[in-house]
Amino acid sequence: MREGSVAVIGDKDSVLVFKAIGVDVYPVDGEIQAREKVHALARTYSVILVTEQVAKWAEMYIARYSARPYPVIVPIPSAEGSQGLGEARIKANVEKAIGADILFDKEDK
Amino acid sequence: MAKLNVNPTRMELRRLKNRLKTATRGHKLLKDKSDEMIRRFMLYIRENKRLREEVEKELQGSLKAFMLARAVSNDASIEEALALPGTKVKLETSSKSIMSVEVPVFQITQAEQSELYPYSFASMTGELDGAISSLSGLLPKILKLAEVEKTCNMLADEIEKNRRRVNALEYVMIPQLEETIKYITMKLDENERGATVRLMKVKSMINQ
Numbered sequence: 001m002r003e004g005s006v007a008v009i010g011d012k013d014s015v016l017v018f019k020a021i022g023v024d025v026y027p028v029d030g031e032i033q034a035r036e037k038v039h040a041l042a043r044t045y046s047v048i049l050v051t052e053q054v055a056k057w058a059e060m061y062i063a064r065y066s067a068r069p070y071p072v073i074v075p076i077p078s079a080e081g082s083q084g085l086g087e088a089r090i091k092a093n094v095e096k097a098i099g100a101d102i103l104f105d106k107e108d109k
Numbered sequence: 110m111a112k113l114n115v116n117p118t119r120m121e122l123r124r125l126k127n128r129l130k131t132a133t134r135g136h137k138l139l140k141d142k143s144d145e146m147i148r149r150f151m152l153y154i155r156e157n158k159r160l161r162e163e164v165e166k167e168l169q170g171s172l173k174a175f176m177l178a179r180a181v182s183n184d185a186s187i188e189e190a191l192a193l194p195g196t197k198v199k200l201e202t203s204s205k206s207i208m209s210v211e212v213p214v215f216q217i218t219q220a221e222q223s224e225l226y227p228y229s230f231a232s233m234t235g236e237l238d239g240a241i242s243s244l245s246g247l248l249p250k251i252l253k254l255a256e257v258e259k260t261c262n263m264l265a266d267e268i269e270k271n272r273r274r275v276n277a278l279e280y281v282m283i284p285q286l287e288e289t290i291k292y293i294t295m296k297l298d299e300n301e302r303g304a305t306v307r308l309m310k311v312k313s314m315i316n317q
Contacts, residue, residue: 004202004215006252016187017175021245022196046202046215047255066262069204069213074255077165079172086161089258090154093265097150 004046004070009037014051014078023049031057038062038073046070051078052085112289117296125293129286136278143271146208150264157261160254167247174240181234190228190237198248210267212260217249 008018012027019025026041028034034050038058041048048071055062055075062073075085095101115121179187202215228237 002202004200006198006200013176013179014172016191017171017240017244019191019194020241021248022194022198023248046200046213047252049251049255067266069211069259069263070202072213072255072259074251074258076251077169077172079176081169082165086165086258087158090158090161090261093157093261094154097147097154097265097268 002046005044006047006049007041007045008049008076009034009041009054010049010051010076010078011053014080018049028054034058035061042071042073046072048073049076050074051076052083053078055085111285112292113285115289115293117293119297122290122293122297125286125290129283129290132278132282132286136275136283139271139275139278142208143268143275146210146264146268146271149207150261150268153257153261153264157254157257160250160257164247164251164254167243168251171240171244171247174236174243178234178236178240181236186233187237190233200252207260207264208267210263212263213256215252215256217252 005024007024007026008015009026009028011029015025015027024045026037028037034054034057038048038050038054038061042061042065050058050062050073052075055073065071065073075089077083077086091101113125115125199218200215201218202213204211205214206212
């Protein structure tokens with residue numbers, strides 16, 4: 001058992017409100033800044049929430065941590081709404097594991 | 110399928126037969142592992158999908174409420190109101206093993222749940238209260254989603270890796286070994302027949 005904390009990275013509009021509930025907030029507004037933040041926080045936080053835009057910007061850095069249990073980096077929708085990245089990730093996982101997308105198929109029928 | 114480049118001797122044959130036995134057993138075990146991992150993965154991915162949909166919907170609600178609050182009051186006062194949060198999210202993190210894949214597990218131990226609203230109600234709009242309270246209720250779900258999604262991600266990677274191993278054994282290693290064993294057996298049999306024929310020939314020459 002180890003102590004861990006939660007951080008959120010994203011544009012100011014989307015992340016500021018997280019501050020009130022006790023999550024550490026790191027507003028960024030640019031690709032380079034986003035990458036640096038993800039890289040810098042990955043060692044200190046166990047859960048990092050990133051807006052979908054940041055997830056896209058820092059894709060390479062996030063992929064680097066995918067093989068380890070921590071940190072857990074999760075994309076969340078921003079204030080402008082969801083771009084479907086989370087769903088796309090689930091889909092990709094299903095396809096990778098099973099070879100065909102059986103979860104989303106079922107609902108279309 | 111190409112056979113391995115080995116000398117057709119009895120010793121080599123014995124060695125290859127042992128390897129084939131190991132490979133077949135390994136293949137069976139890995140296949141079972143793959144089946145079980147996929148079963149577990151299906152359980153998690155269903156939950157993942159459900160949580161993801163719920164979180165996205167509810168989070169957007171909270172963020173919209175917050176946007177409204179920002180529209181009503183000015184930026185500086187909102188930032189001031191949120192500058193010193195009264196609570197801090199703390200997690201207890203550990204990991205568990207699902208089919209020998211290390212996945213994260215964590216629990217919220219919200220230490221000082223003293224004050225959710227770090228400002229006076231008189232100075233802020235009601236929209237902000239709403240945004241904060243709904244987000245605070247949503248946080249456990251977001252963290253659960255984080256846990257489940259990471260688990261799915263890691264399981265998917267592992268399943269793919271495992272499938273490569275199974276396929277390599279099934280379609281490359283085992284056929285290759287079988288082919289080579291067949292080649293050696295045939296070669297040895299041929300030698301034996303050759304020896305018999307030679308002996309018979311020698312015997313008939315002596316008898317003449």
